[in-house]
Amino acid sequence: MSHLSRLYAVLALAVALLPAADAGEPVQPIRLQFDPAHILQAVARRMNVTLRPEIPLPTILLQSRTPLARFQDAIAVQWKFRPPVYSNAYVVARNEIYLMDDPAYYVRIKRSLDESLAHEFAHYIQVHYLNADLADPSCESDAIAVQALFATPTIAATAGSPQG
Numbered sequence: 001m002s003h004l005s006r007l008y009a010v011l012a013l014a015v016a017l018l019p020a021a022d023a024g025e026p027v028q029p030i031r032l033q034f035d036p037a038h039i040l041q042a043v044a045r046r047m048n049v050t051l052r053p054e055i056p057l058p059t060i061l062l063q064s065r066t067p068l069a070r071f072q073d074a075i076a077v078q079w080k081f082r083p084p085v086y087s088n089a090y091v092v093a094r095n096e097i098y099l100m101d102d103p104a105y106y107v108r109i110k111r112s113l114d115e116s117l118a119h120e121f122a123h124y125i126q127v128h129y130l131n132a133d134l135a136d137p138s139c140e141s142d143a144i145a146v147q148a149l150f151a152t153p154t155i156a157a158t159a160g161s162p163q164g
């Protein structure tokens with residue numbers, strides 16, 4: 001490969017990694033770095049909970065593949081209003097996690113999709129294992145603390161494994 005064509009290849013890659021601005025192409029959804037099972041395991045360990053097979057796992061629904069109306073119908077009962085836009089949320093009655101996967105959102109809030117999934121898994125564990133009511137403000141602060149596990153990739157990589 002010539003020097004110039006190598007440069008073009010690098011540039012093409014750089015452009016591919018940027019969110020499409022005005023190209024008219026759909027923006028590629030952001031992806032998880034870790035397997036959801038690993039994230040759930042890590043969250044459970046952090047919350048001192050042992051996952052039990054008889055407790056149904058939540059369904060994960062990504063914004064890019066789920067109509068807004070489905071999210072609105074699901075969350076309206078819990079929030080007692082119908083939000084006009086998507087949000088990350090755990091819907092207790094349906095045992096569903098709704099996750100935004102628009103990369104621009106994650107750039108703006110400087111967070112990863114893994115952190116957001118860890119946060120919603122924390123709410124799932126609060127409800128199904130700790131008998132918590134999500135209306136309790138401590139649920140939100142605890143979930144924010146747990147999601148930090150996935151803010152640092154090196155910690156996140158080993159977070160699900162038993163220690164010692």
Ligand SMILES: [Zn+2]
Pocket residue numbers: 119123139140143
């Ligand atoms: Zn929350």
